[in-house]
Amino acid sequence: MTKHQNSCQPTLAFVGGGQMASALISGLIRAGRDSETILVIEPMPAQRIRLEKDLRVQTASTADERLAGVDMVVWAVKPQVLQQALDDARSHLGAALHVSIAAGIPVQTLADWLGSQRVVRAMPNTAALVGAGVTGLVAAGGVSDADRRATEATLAAAGHYFWVDDDERLDAVTAVSGSGPAYVFHFLEAFQAAAERVGFDPGTARDLVLRTALGALEQAKLGDSFGLLRERVTSKRGTTEAALTVLDEKRTPEAVMAAVQAAYARAGELSRELSGRT
Numbered sequence: 001m002t003k004h005q006n007s008c009q010p011t012l013a014f015v016g017g018g019q020m021a022s023a024l025i026s027g028l029i030r031a032g033r034d035s036e037t038i039l040v041i042e043p044m045p046a047q048r049i050r051l052e053k054d055l056r057v058q059t060a061s062t063a064d065e066r067l068a069g070v071d072m073v074v075w076a077v078k079p080q081v082l083q084q085a086l087d088d089a090r091s092h093l094g095a096a097l098h099v100s101i102a103a104g105i106p107v108q109t110l111a112d113w114l115g116s117q118r119v120v121r122a123m124p125n126t127a128a129l130v131g132a133g134v135t136g137l138v139a140a141g142g143v144s145d146a147d148r149r150a151t152e153a154t155l156a157a158a159g160h161y162f163w164v165d166d167d168e169r170l171d172a173v174t175a176v177s178g179s180g181p182a183y184v185f186h187f188l189e190a191f192q193a194a195a196e197r198v199g200f201d202p203g204t205a206r207d208l209v210l211r212t213a214l215g216a217l218e219q220a221k222l223g224d225s226f227g228l229l230r231e232r233v234t235s236k237r238g239t240t241e242a243a244l245t246v247l248d249e250k251r252t253p254e255a256v257m258a259a260v261q262a263a264y265a266r267a268g269e270l271s272r273e274l275s276g277r278t
């Protein structure tokens, strides 16, 4: 008897068992989901062993008959290999709801490739790996209210989620929350370098910068506008004003504006490339 004949019929499948799939599955298991109900299709043996050992899910190297019975398939492979993964699995696909987290592939392209309108495209960000992500969601025409609730129940494992109306809005989500963690890391990196320049060792500089950022974010979470918070902490002719004057002179706000615009434009280009609509 093979391993999977001993296991129950899975109800949720992941195609691709990489870091994003693993993070979502860990979150779901922490929230009480029975790991035996999850099937992961993953070609890499080492990944499968890790998934079986650490998460105790069912695994397969390629799609098999278990896939036909699941309620939801989460596509968690790189965008460049999604179409191939889909073709490989096609003969085993049942009537499941499909949720793709592959960056950049428009929901209607996914629906065309799958031959189904029960498709959701999700755009998570890297903080999903620690359950603190922001995920934008867009639904194709065949997605019911119950499908939306099922998607939300799965994506809640990644953190906060919200629905948008179309792929164009998801390009904007990509430019803000999708790429956004890297903007924050970039600032923190520069901030740490500056802290080292005024004499702190790298460890202390990192700690000071991190605690400063976390503290400011805790304050910002209370709801006052970012501008008001900045004004309150900036006294005339003080140290903060001296620093902020330099940031303005160096045109930091304009640079951030241009950076987000560039990401937005690139998200649109990538969607067109990945869907073959150039």
Ligand SMILES: NC(=O)c1ccc[n+]([C@@H]2O[C@H](COP(=O)([O-])OP(=O)(O)OC[C@H]3O[C@@H](n4cnc5c(N)ncnc54)[C@H](OP(=O)(O)O)[C@@H]3O)[C@@H](O)[C@H]2O)c1
Residues within 6 Å of the ligand: 015, 016, 017, 018, 019, 020, 021, 041, 042, 043, 044, 047, 076, 077, 078, 079, 081, 084, 085, 086, 088, 101, 102, 103, 123, 124, 125, 126, 127
């Ligand atoms: N990580 C992030 O922060 C992030 C943020 C937003 C969106 N996303 C999206 O999430 C998706 C997954 O990202 P990730 O970071 O988890 O990538 P990853 O760690 O590379 O995981 C992808 C996994 O899929 C496997 N795979 C490749 N071809 C396959 C096939 N035909 N059938 C089944 N599995 C296959 C890969 O195996 P091999 O290693 O053997 O290729 C790998 O284990 C991507 O589309 C990415 O755009 C990720």
